[in-house]
Amino acid sequence: MFDQIPFLGAGLGYQHDLHAEILANRAGIDFLEVPTDQFLREPDWSTELMEIKDNFPTVAHGIYMSLGDAAGPHLDYLDRLAPYIDSLDPVLFSDHIDMGNIPDDDLGKYFHGMQVPFTAEQAEVFRRNMHLFQSRIGRPLLVENLFYNFVLPMPGSLPEPVFIGEILKDTEFGLLLDVTNIYLNSLNQGFDPYEWLDQAPLERTVQVHVAGGEQARSGPRAGEWSDTHSRPVPDAVWRMLEYALQRAPAKGILLERDQDYPPIEELLDELSIARQLMKRNPSTPVSPEGR
């Protein structure tokens, strides 16, 4: 299924605040990743959605599909999301290795980014939910490694990259490799990010995320890093990306910037770095333009 995905290049995470600037600089942005939940919540943005579709190749990204929920996939949510995905017609859809919705009826809150146990049983839940999701969406489906604040030391836990391999084993699903999440988790949890990359099924990588995070200066989590998407991509993340690309046949590298926006030129400069890394890496699929 991934053979059908075109080369994407260096792209930017769509933000409505940047809509006009994105359109004005489309020559420097190869593709857009569209957070479909934005449009689910803001139906009045249908004009913007069509402008995106008319000007860029797109990939769709969700945050509330809760693919890890042992109670089963959230089909009601998927039914609401599907029309927007059909309207956008992205080349693929991605969501996270999490249980975004806390499955407890009397709480009823939706969160994104809740940690899951790294067990074989949990991996099976992902595969089951993802098969159902993909059958309804009819597009390639990627899962993204998570930024997390704690690890669940459950019996039978696997190393995270091995767990991700279990999710993807004998499936058609791909990996959305978030290099920044690995880097920040390594700082917070104290592991070697390069060993993580060595154990990961990088050969299943279709797309990459990079971003910059921040370190808490006060409060109960002082000293810990968060994936805030509010700073330039650190050099350490670019180096990790260069290492990962030796094995990861990524078709697109996506810069995430959700707040504290710099001048658009700074974002375009970061896209140029990503483009250069793809260009000089042997595992990167070649674009029609030989980029």
Added chain:
Amino acid sequence: MRRTTLEAVQRIVGRAVTDPEFRDALKAHPDTVFANRDVTPEEQEALKAMDWDSIGSVGTELEQRVSRMGFARAGCH
């Protein structure tokens, strides 16, 4: 769909992260919390060993993250 102990573990963890009263009960009387839930003895021990005071602040951070992303910034992690 078949209910599994994994589902019970997810419910306990999710609620402990986001519900301070439940978290306090889990710390003070874990066996009472586990009594009506389908979790194995090994899973109970793993849950008892977790630092819920530290993890509790994650719930606040999650709420802040969702709030920060808001409707106009339903960003992606």
